Amino acid sequence: MNPSIPVACAAALSLSATAFGQTAAPAYPAKPVRIFVGFAAGGGIDIVARIYAQQLTEALGQSVFVDNRPGAGGTLASDLLAKAPPDGYTLIMVSVTHSINASLYGKLPYDTVKSFAPVTPTALQADVIAIHPSLPAKTLRDLITLAKSRSADLSYAHAGNGTLMHVGMELFLSMAGIKMLAVPYNGAGPSTVAVLGGQLPVLSTSLPPSLPHAKAGKLRILAVTTAQRTPLAPELPTVDEAAGLKGYEAVVWVGLLAPAGTPTAVVNKLNAEIERLQQSPELKEHMAKQGTQPFRDTPAGFAQLISNDVAKWGRIVRETGIKAD
Secondary structure, eight states, rough: OHHHHHHHHHHHHHHHHHHHHHHEEEEEEEOEEEESSSOOOSSSSHHHHHHHHHHHHHHHHHHHEEEEEOOOHHHHHHHHHTTSSSSSSEEEEEEEEHHHHHHHHSSSSSSSTEEEEEEEEEEEEEEEEEOOTTSSSSSHHHHHHHHHHHGOOEEEEEETTTTTHHHHHHHHHHHOOOEEEEEEOOHHHHHHHHHHTTTSEEEEEEEHHHHHHTTTTTTTTEESSSSSSTTTTTOOHHHHHHHTTTTTTOOOEEEEEEEOHHHHHHHHHHHHHHHTTTOOHHHHHHHTTTTTTOOOOOHHHHHHHHHHHHHHHHHHHHHHHHOOO
């Protein structure tokens, strides 16, 4: 008996098993996909996550669902994702707060950049600088002039320490060479109510809740904080246009992350599906109703955006001594 025959048979069986294993591997996704949101249901990030979860469920043929894990400014959910298996079945929808938290908190249990695999940004939203109509300023330049003459008298309301409405306004004040007292509130709603009621003269808030009040004449929006005018309110100038502050930008982005080590093929598939979904009139309509617009980039481009904002907002946090609530 030729002793090489069993060896050859064994090798053939091994190769056959390997080939079978490769062809039998289920395509992604083969089971439901969870998207963590680090804030309570009903907020801006949660709404965006649910819009995409519904659309991805139909596109991928598997249930994609939102799992709200609020706490510690979103860092609790981010920590859970960092420790999740890197298989594409656990994701997280974060906002620019993810980058701000890197310097806002003394020590995080994860690395803001290295612990995650960026998939793509999903949405973009403008903030605004607004004032109570009783304040004698018609433009953002007027507000700067007024602040230089009576800085001790001016204060602004924002949605909470470390929010983009806070650090973005501090960047504006720094670039304009003026000072105002920052007064934190528990969310954009309460801060807007405070200015509407005349308790404070200046407001840094998001665009959607402020627009109805501006149209009713109860609030005067001086500028949007994006680099270009927003298609949701094209009549509003940017901070650059309104005050000549070149390079100013404070963008609320929302995006999807996976754990570090997630297969590139999975990341690319999710990125491609979201790019395709963003061409849908239905998704655009859903986003517009929430005051946001679709926004996408490559995984590498999103990684760069996150890193750039870690550095940009970290400088403001350090210079102003902002602490988490």
